[in-house]
Amino acid sequence: MRNRTPNLAWITLALGLSAVATVGCEKDESDRAPPTQPLRDDASVEERLRETLDDAKDALDKARAEITERYGDRLVKIDREIESLEERARDATGEARERWDAAIRDLRSHRETLSEKLSEYRSATGDAAAELEKGLERAASELDEAYREALRKLKDSGAPSNER
Numbered sequence: 001m002r003n004r005t006p007n008l009a010w011i012t013l014a015l016g017l018s019a020v021a022t023v024g025c026e027k028d029e030s031d032r033a034p035p036t037q038p039l040r041d042d043a044s045v046e047e048r049l050r051e052t053l054d055d056a057k058d059a060l061d062k063a064r065a066e067i068t069e070r071y072g073d074r075l076v077k078i079d080r081e082i083e084s085l086e087e088r089a090r091d092a093t094g095e096a097r098e099r100w101d102a103a104i105r106d107l108r109s110h111r112e113t114l115s116e117k118l119s120e121y122r123s124a125t126g127d128a129a130a131e132l133e134k135g136l137e138r139a140a141s142e143l144d145e146a147y148r149e150a151l152r153k154l155k156d157s158g159a160p161s162n163e164r
Contacts, residue, residue: 064121064129071118071136078111078143085150103150110143 082104089100117139121132 067133068118068122071114071140074140075111075115078107078147081147082107082111100154103154106146107150110146114139114143
């Protein structure tokens with residue numbers, strides 16, 4: 001069993017110092033500063049605060065609309081690119097056709113991921129929207145990389161050209 005006497009001594013010392021410190025901290029009324037008058041009336045401050053909050057909300061709404069439009073446009077663009085690849089794939093046969101089909105399936109999968117992220121972003125608020133925006137950027141980047149990789153693989157495999 002530990003000796004509790006030193007702990008009791010420390011506690012007593014701490015309480016004593018606290019009592020001494022608080023006695024010297026009391027101020028009389030003459031030491032207090034007079035209350036300050038507001039620079040503006042409360043209604044004016046409240047109005048400016050409301051305007052500032054409205055401006056911030058408008059800026060956020062505008063930024064979200066721009067993000068939604070940018071990624072929506074990206075989906076439309078990849079749809080056209082996939083259609084173009086499908087047209088080119090029609091002339092392929094055998095293994096080449098299998099490579100085209102695999103590349104197109106991969107692009108559609110990435111496109112669907114971006115579309116889902118965009119839908120989630122549209123319905124999100126606050127911090128969730130900021131986090132989902134990062135997810136949108138990642139999904140778009142992965143889609144772009146998948147498209148470049150598909151073109152590279154198809155070109156290397158001797159895929160049919162766009163020219164007819």
